[in-house]
Amino acid sequence: MSLLEADLKYIWHPAQQMKDAEVFPPVVIDHGKGCYLYDIDGKEYIDIISSWWCNLLGHCNDEINAAIKDQLDKLEHVIFANFSHRPAIELCQELLPLLPEGLKHFNFTDNGSSSVECALKMAFQYQYQSGHPERQRFMCLSESYHGETIGALSVGSMDLYARIYKPMMMNNIHFDGLDCYRCPYGRTRETCDCECFVGAEKAFAAYGKETAALIVEPILQGAAGMRIYPPEYLRRLRRLCDDYGVLLIDDEVAAGFGRTGKMFAIEHAGVSPDILCTSKGLTGGYLPMSLTITTEAIYQAFYDDFKTHKAFVHSHTYAGNPLACRAALAVLHIMKRDDILKKAAEKSIYLHEKLDAALGSHSHVGEIRHIGLINAIELVEDKKSKRAFDPEKRIGWHIFRKAMDLGLVLRPIGDVIYFNPPLTIDEPTMDEAVRRCRDAVHAVLGND
Template sequence: MDKMEDLARRDLAHIWHPCSQMKDYETLRPIVVDHAEGPYLYAADGTKYLDIISSWWCNLLGHCNPKINAAIKKQLDELEHVIFVNFTHEPAIKLCEELAQVLPPGLTKFNFADNGSASVEIALKIAFQYQLQTGHGEKQRFMCLSEGYHGETIGALSVGSMDLFAQMYKPMMMNNIHVQAPDCYRCPFNKNREHCQCECFKFAEEAFAQHARETAAIIVEPIVQGCAGMRIYPPLYLKKLRALCDAYGVLLIADEIATGFGRTGKMFACQHAGVTPDIMCISKALTGGYLPMSIVCTTDKIYDAFYDDYNKGKAFMHSHTYAGNPIGCAAALAVLQIMKEENILANAAVKAKYFNAALNEAFGQHKNIGEIRHIGLINAMELVTDKNKKTGFDGQLRIGYEIYKKALTHGLLLRPLGNVIYFNPPLNIADEDLAKAVALAKQSVDEILG
C-alpha cells in the first residue's frame, strides 16, 4: 500500500470531515496534502493542485508565505499564549492600532475570538446587551437577509437563511426576521445591478416598518452574499440600509468574515458604500489563512455603553480561552505589512480585470453559464439549463459537485456553491496561474456539460 492510500485509510478510520457526506468518501478518497507553496497544494502522491478558492477563502497571500512564516517563527520564541484578562501583549496592541487605520472610520474597539461563527455570536450578544443597557430592552430580535450565511453555531444559524445548514435545527434557533435579499441575476423588478436604484430595498423598508421596534440589529454580508453563490449587490443597498438603521435605532452588523482584506477590491466591502457599521466581524484572511482568529470591531459609542463600575453589571461577560493569541496576532500583523509594502490591492485590481476578461472569453457563450459575476478577484459562474429563462439545475444539485470532481482529476481545486462555480484566489497569484485555472475549469465544465 502506498503512502497516499495508507494515510487516506487511516484518516477515514477516525476523521469526520466538515460539510461532507462521509459516504461520498467511498469513491472520492480524501486527498492527503503533503506540502504547499503559493497557490499550489502538493499531495502525498506528488499530484499538484491549483487552489483557486484559497482553501475556503482564507488563504489570502499564498500558502507558506515566507514573510508570514518568519513572523510566526519569531513570535514562537517570545510568547505563545497568555490569558487575555488583565494581561496583554505588544502584538495584540499593534494589531489593533494597525486595524484602526484601515477599517471604516469610527471602528476603534476590538474584541478577540477564534473563528467567524464565534465573532458573529459575540456581535449578536453585544447588540442585544447594548440595546438593553441604553434603555431599549424591547429590542430583542434580529433581522437578516434571505440566503444569508453567518456561520454554523446556533446563534449564527439563527441569523442565516440557508436551509441546507439550518433546517433541521430550527427548533433550537431564535425566531428572527428574514428580509428578502437582493438577487441581481433574477431581479423581481427586471433591473440589473449596474443600472438600478435598489428597488428591492422596499422589502427592507417594509420589514423595518413592521419590526424595527423589537429589533436590536440587522446583520448582513456587505456587497457579496458568499455562501448563496457569491451573489453581488450594489453599494447603494448598503447606503440605504445604513440610513434606515439610523432612522429606527437598529444597529448594523457587517459580517466581513469572507469579504474583508481586499477580497472585493477594497480593503473592506463596506468601503464600496462609504459606510461604517456599528459592529463588524472579521476573520478568515485576517491571519492569511494561517491560524484561527476573529475580531469583533465596534465603535466608541457601543463600547461606552458597557463602561461602568463592575458591580453595575454592565461588563460584557464573554470570554474565549484563545482570545488575542500572540501567534495569531503576529500572523495578522504580517498580512497587513505585506499588503502595504507589496501594494497588494493595486496589483490585485489589475489581475482582477485580466481574470474576469479571461473567464468571459472562455465561458461567456457557454450554453449553461447564465452569468459571470465578479467583484475584485472574486468571480462566480451561475450554471443554468436555459440562459433566457435563467432556470437552474433544479433537482440536479450535484452538477457542481461533478464538475468539482472532474476538476480534481486535472489538478484544479474548485468547491462549487451548489451549482455556482466560483473563483476566489490569493490576491498575489500570478497571471499564468489565473490563466491555468481558466483553462482547467473550461476543460472540466466541457467534460461534464459539453
C-alpha cells in the same frame, strides 16, 4: 493502514456527506506553496478558492512563516483577561487607520462564527444597557450566511445549513433580500434602482422597534453563491438602521481583507457599521482568529463601575492568541509594502477577461459575476429562462471532481463554481486555472 484508509476510518470531515468519499475520497495534502497545494503523491492543485476563502497571500509565505516562528520562541499563548501582549496591541494600532470610520474597540475571538456570536451579544446588551430592553430580535437578509454555531445560524437564512436546527434557534426576522441575477423586477445591474429594498422597508416598519441589530454580508453574499449586490442597497440599509435605532453589524468575515477590491467591502457603499466582524484573511488564512470591532458609543455603554454589572462577560480561551496576532501583523505589513490591493485590482480585470473569453458564451453559463478577484460562474440548464439544473444532478459537484483530476480546487456552491484566489496569484497561474476550469466544464456539460 494507508493515510487515506485511516482518514476514512476516523475523520468526520465538515460540510460533506461522508458516503460520497466512497467515490470521491479526500485528497491528502502534504504541503503548499503560493497558490499551489501538493498531495502525498506529489500531484499539484491550484487552490483557486483560497482554502475556503481564507488564504490571502499564498500558502507557506516565507515572511508570515518567519513571523510565527519568531513569536513561537517568545510566547505561544497567554490568558487575555487581565493580560495583554505586544502583538495584539500592535495589531489594533496597525488596523485602526484601515477601518471604516468610527470603529476603534477590538474584541478578540477565534473564528468567524464566534465573532458573529460576539457581535450579536454585544448588540443585544448595548440595547439593554441603553434603555431598550425591548429590542431583543435580529434582522437578516434571505440567503444570508453568518456561520454555523446556533446564534450565527439563527441569523442565517440558508435552509441548507439551518433547516434541521430551526427548533433550536432564536426568533429572528428574515426579510426578502437580493437576487440580482434573477431580479424579480426584471432589472439588470445597469438599470437597478434597488426596487427590492421594499422587503427591508416592510420588515423595519413591522419589527424595527423590537430589533437590536441588523446583520449583513456587505456587497457579496458568499455562501449564497457569491451573489453581488449594489452599494446603494447597503447605503439604504444604513439609513433605515439609523431611522429605527437599530445597530448595523457588518459581517466582513468573507468579504474583508481585499476580496472585493477594497480592504473592507462596506467601503464600496461609503458608510460605517456599528460593529464589524472580520476573520479568514485576517491571519492570511494561517491561524484561527477573528475580531469584533465597534465604536466608542457602544464601548461606553459597557464602561462603568464594577457594581453596575455592565461588563461584557464574553470570552474565548484562545482570544488574542499571540501567534495569530503575529501572522496578522505580517499580513498587514506585506499588504502595505507590496501594494497588494492595487496589484490585485489590475489582476482582477485580467482574470475576468480570461474567464469570460473561456466560458462566457457557453450555453450553460448563465452569468459570470465578479468583484475584486472573485468570479462566480452560475451554471444553468437554460440560459434564456435562467432555469437552474435539477439539484439532484449535482452538476457543480461533478465539475468539482473533474477539476480535481485536472489539478484545480473548484469546490462549488451548488451549481455555482467560483474563483476566489489568493490576492498574490500571478498571470500564468490564472491562465492555467482558467484552462483547467474550462476543461472541467466542457467535460461535464459539453463544449458549447
